[in-house]
Amino acid sequence: MAARARPLAAAWIALALVVLLAWFGSLELRGLFVPDEARYAEIPREMTASGDWITPRLNDLKYFEKPPLQYWMTAVSYRLFGEDEWTARLPSAMLGFFALLMLGFTGYRLRDVRTGLVAATLLGSSWAYFLAGQYLTLDMTLTACLTFALCAFLLAQSAADVRRRNAWMSAAWAAAALAVLAKGLVGVVLPAGALLAYLALRREQVGLLRRLSLLPGVAIFVAIAAPWFLVVQHRNPEFFHFFFVYEHLERFTRTDHHRVGAWWYYVPVLLAGMMPWTPALAREGWQWLRRASCRAPRQAAAGFSPRLFCVAWIAVIVVFFSVSRSKLPAYVLPAFPAIALLLAMRPRERDAAALSWSAWGTCAAGIVLLAAAHGLPRTQKFVALGEHAVAQLPWLYAAAAALLAGGAVAVARVRAGRLASAAFMLVIATLGFWHLVFGFLHQTDADFSSERLIEEFTDDRKPYRPEVPFYSVAQFDPSVPFYLGRTTTLVATRGELGPGIDAEPGKAVATLEDFERLWRAQPGQAYAVLRPGTFADLRSRGLPMIEAATDGRLVIAARHAQEPEPEKRTTGGWRRWR
DSSP: OHHHHHHHHHHHHHHHHHHHHHHHTTTTSSOOOTTHHHHHHHHHHHHHHHOOOSSOEETTEEOOSSOSHHHHHHHHHHHHHOSSHHHHHHHHHHHHHHHHHHHHHHHHHHTOHHHHHHHHHHHHHSHHHHHHHTSOOHHHHHHHHHHHHHHHHHHHHTOSSHHHHHHHHHHHHHHHHHHHHHHSTHHHHHHHHHHHHHHHHHOOHHHHHHTTOHHHHHHHHHHHHHHHHHHHHHHOTTHHIIIIIIIIIIHHHOOTTSOOOOTTTHHHHHHHHTTTSHHHHHHHHHHHHHHHHHSOOOOOOSSOOHHHHHHHHHHHHHHHHHHSSSOOGGGGTTHHHHHHHHHHTSOGGGHHHHHHHHHHHHHHHHHHHHHHHHHGGGSHHHHHHOHHHHHTHHHHHHHHHHHHHHHHHHHHHHHTTOHHHHHHHHHHHHHHHHHHHHHHHHHTGGGTOSHHHHHHHTOTTSOOOTTSOEEEESOOOTHHHHHHTSOOEEESOOGGGHHHHHHSGGGEEOOHHHHHHHHHHOSSOOEEEEOHHHHHHHHHTTOOOEEEEEOSSOEEEESSOOOOOSSOOOOSSOOSOO
8 A cells, every 4th residue: 555655646746736837937937018018017117216115106106906915025125136037926926826825724624635636737727727826916915815715715704713713714714814915905805795695595604603703803904904094094195086986896896997898708718718627517516416316405514614605705706806897817816726626536446537537628728729819810810920920820820739648648647547647648738738728928029028028128238328308208118117127208198107197197198289389399319218109200290219229019219320439338227037
């Protein structure tokens, strides 16, 4: 028995090392994509530059859409390791990985080692969770904090002694407070909604409410979550209305953000996001429905049910965001850890059937994606990327082939009774698929990021002067100030920076006519970043500007031709780690 366990343990260790390498190995690979990644990298850069860690600013304008936890973590990462893509993505990637470990530990404590390993494997290799861990957004930070809260709550309610239960409940309250600092009131609304739904289903209100450690828990929550809100409101009187009324109530109930979707919007998101395990999940759901329809209703068993709470958690998150008038795919990401834990707690004897379904489903996904890659060159959006994107299609063919091959090997392994190696192949196929997709994105990231444009512009052979005026004309790309290492002056554009412009109107130029007057009256050098069409239009009006660099998507214009200078110029804060 011990001899048989050693190869199995070695396989799990190998899988853990592969996941670890895949999780952190590509953080540097791509330029920061606009708008989200660039935005959430630039705000902490400005925090470290200004020393103001209370009032978030984007392009030197107040930006109150989100709380500061992500900004603080990224700013610390910059201080420790320098400003770069991988240091910008590192905090959310680390939180996502720690949440995997926490889910695995929770499964182990609730059931056994197998449950913990399966839960962590399912979550870490699910398409949505893995992809979220590779990009700089607030959704992974929120999901990690809520996962800590969920796991701590489950461990508290399953604890045998009061002291351990109270310790885990304190951790759950603290994690919920951090979730509020990560993305606002949703960090407490979702756990509270899940708790109320569970109470309605279980009808054990009194016993569970006594185990919530309400008084010390609320004290912990307020001590962690409240101080920043109080201080930022004191310094910025407009904060309360914008953050709580506009960003929460109006975003939830109105369609102004143009993120509407049908009531079933999140069904395909959940189905695609849980791949390659969606077929197994579908089979489990079908089996549960069959059993539920065949047996008579019975009285709920006494005591806390982790499985039922996971069901309530998933349902509340999906329903809450389905009702919202503002929808994005990543909003339901906090449901995925509970789905993984629920699937991991199924009986062991159903493993072979579940793996067989997932293996065949992965083969089917590979075939579908091969066909999709073949049809991409005929789509309008792909054609707009240009011939260089078409030349990189082999990356996508290889990615789809990795799924097909991995699924086929997993099918053979299941038939041979080698379930662990079948699961291993599905994980490897998924990780290989996404890293090949990242290879395609790296080759085409000039269409989504200004990294290569700024590299060309700040080349040491060119006399770039970082201290002169720099304008963003009729558009704003947040990756430009990050890669330049300095902010720009907005011209004739508002967008998400509109409230910041209203608070400090002197920091922006309202119209193109005002910009033309400024540009002509400029005593020395100046730069502007703008769309090619805007550049051509201003040139046709006789504005004295020349093209200094372009990537086809944006043009950087200089006020006049520059003479080379004898001394070597710096790159104005250009990234130190390359």
